[in-house]
Amino acid sequence: MATIASSPRLRRQSEDTHAVSDLLELANDFPLLSRTVRGGKPLVYLDTGATSQKPESVLAAERTFNQTHNAAVHRGAHQIAEEATEAFEAARSGVAQFVGVDFDEIVWTKNATEALNLVTHGFLNATLGRGGSEASRYRLTSDDEIVVTELEHHANLVPWQELAAKTGARLRWIPVTEEGRIDLEQLDVITERTRVVAFTHASNVTGAITDVPRIVERAQEVGAYTVLDACQSAAHMPVDFHELGIDFAAFSGHKMLGPTGVGVLYGRKDLLQALPPFLTGGSMVEVVTMGETTFMPPPQRFEAGTQMVAQTVGLHAAVDYLSGIGMGQLSAHEDHLAGLMLEGLSAVPGVRVLGPTGSENRLAVVAFDVSGVHPHDVGQILDDQGIAVRVGHHCAQPVHRAFGVHASTRASAGAYTTSRDIETFIDGLHKVVRFFA
Incomplete structure (x- = not known):
């Protein structure tokens, strides 16, 4: 890849149903994201807030x-x-x-x-x-x-x-x-x-x-x-x-x-x-x-x-x-993903978002509590579906205490995250709730 900006994946897509939401399609620049997990399931990586994946240009x-x-x-x-x-x-x-x-x-x-x-x-x-x-x-x-x-x-x-x-x-x-x-x-x-x-x-x-x-x-x-x-x-x-x-x-x-x-x-x-x-x-x-x-x-x-x-x-x-992406463009992309996450989570029974429920002045980092289900159990069931999220107190115990919980599940997006990833995550969370119901 000569320059980031010339990548064919860095474009507005008009040919599929994800055209509006996926301003960036960069996942192919990140080798790890092509692997499968848990018996061949495609990896959906939503733990960027803890550690981001690396593009090939960084590895090189x-x-x-x-x-x-x-x-x-x-x-x-x-x-x-x-x-x-x-x-x-x-x-x-x-x-x-x-x-x-x-x-x-x-x-x-x-x-x-x-x-x-x-x-x-x-x-x-x-x-x-x-x-x-x-x-x-x-x-x-x-x-x-x-x-x-x-x-x-x-x-x-x-x-x-x-x-x-x-x-x-x-x-x-x-x-x-x-x-x-x-x-x-x-x-x-x-x-x-x-x-x-x-x-x-x-x-x-x-x-x-x-x-x-x-x-x-x-x-x-x-x-x-x-x-x-x-x-x-x-x-x-x-x-x-x-x-x-x-x-x-x-x-x-x-x-x-x-x-x-x-x-x-x-x-x-x-x-x-x-x-x-x-x-x-x-x-x-x-x-x-x-x-x-x-x-x-x-x-x-x-x-x-x-x-x-x-x-x-x-x-x-x-x-x-x-x-090369442009931080303004990246921010807009992630604003959109935050909106998708928050909208999807609002429709999952028993889920409480810890933080702003609107996408204004916030990142696509969303921690939430599932009523009656421990975050570790939420994370494990999502992981069985190939969805990687964070569980625990995220090295921030005081704010969890302020919300009246000891821990939470957190999904966090990055430049390589797509609207399909968010849809898969929300579908997976519905399965979590049904499983523990």
């Missing part, structure tokens, strides 16, 4: 790098090392452009969880006196407060709980509405004592898209830093971190058609410059003596040790693939 990019350019980056004077470093930094540039930021505002991590921990440990190290006068802006005391929301994935909650426990700062949170959105009427939780506001761009449970400017505006009024979990948004809608005005953001490659083992931290240039490092060791130092060490400027300051070079190359290919 990693394979080509490992076969022809594999070497340690930022070291060695030989040609292969130069080629590896060039590919590594080209990936940084490509990802930066994809999310609307500058080249040196992108830090590689192994996943979004590590990226968020990098920020919290930077605050902790500053509180311990590391980083000098520049880092003093991050020092926390028992008079300070950290604000999160009830909608957060554990990756954007537990690290802040730990930071509060270690520094004496108070952790507060914005509740969710009955619809499953961050309650913007409760922004008075953010006060003059607030130093950090950490929140999700789009929920991995309710699918609700956050009104980021409202929260950023309130945080800026009190001088608080903003930290955005963009794991669910970066792969499914246009994202521009500079335009959003946030200070830090994190997302993962494996949720956006890329490899596992690579994540991204965005940080505003001046903020990264002042942040003390989290992991230390080789590759991030300037001068090392037996008594002390000085560190390189960002982003290298935060990239200790041997880096995941092939994975960054794969992520570069993934954002190129997404850009």
Whole structure:
């Protein structure tokens, strides 16, 4: 495939009954989606919210790098090392452009969880006196407060709980509405004592898209830093971190058609410059003596040790693939799929959607409860039909508790999902309900 945009599968289809709904027909670009499961049944993959599948262009990019350019980056004077470093930094540039930021505002991590921990440990190290006068802006005391929301994935909650426990700062949170959105009427939780506001761009449970400017505006009024979990948004809608005005953001490659083992931290240039490092060791130092060490400027300051070079190359290919589709077109496609899912679920007896029941300002990530049936049983019966969904609390126990359940079943779509997939899923769920009736 020469370019994504030239793919014959990337088209409006007018020749069958799925013409309106399937703006994108990309499944053939994803080798795994052609396999069968459970006794030869075609795979219907609706677990993209946990991990997306990879197009052939991403698989090929990693394979080509490992076969022809594999070497340690930022070291060695030989040609292969130069080629590896060039590919590594080209990936940084490509990802930066994809999310609307500058080249040196992108830090590689192994996943979004590590990226968020990098920020919290930077605050902790500053509180311990590391980083000098520049880092003093991050020092926390028992008079300070950290604000999160009830909608957060554990990756954007537990690290802040730990930071509060270690520094004496108070952790507060914005509740969710009955619809499953961050309650913007409760922004008075953010006060003059607030130093950090950490929140999700789009929920991995309710699918609700956050009104980021409202929260950023309130945080800026009190001088608080903003930290955005963009794991669910970066792969499914246009994202521009500079335009959003946030200070830090994190997302993962494996949720956006890329490899596992690579994540991204965005940080505003001046903020990264002042942040003390989290992991230390080789590759991030300037001068090392037996008594002390000085560190390189960002982003290298935060990239200790041997880096995941092939994975960054794969992520570069993934954002190129997404850009070839067009994030606006992809978002419209998934809006349509969300509408189909929600409409179908509304007709299944005993099903309650956890989150907005309309497709406006939400992703095609739909968690639901089936009355009287455990989510694991729902998932197993769907799996017997070749339909892959997620079951459990999705690393978001507080929002489940807010809905009065311990767990849920979640179906989540991606670029390769079709209306036929949604129809098969809804038919399968009817069979689940009939089976347990």
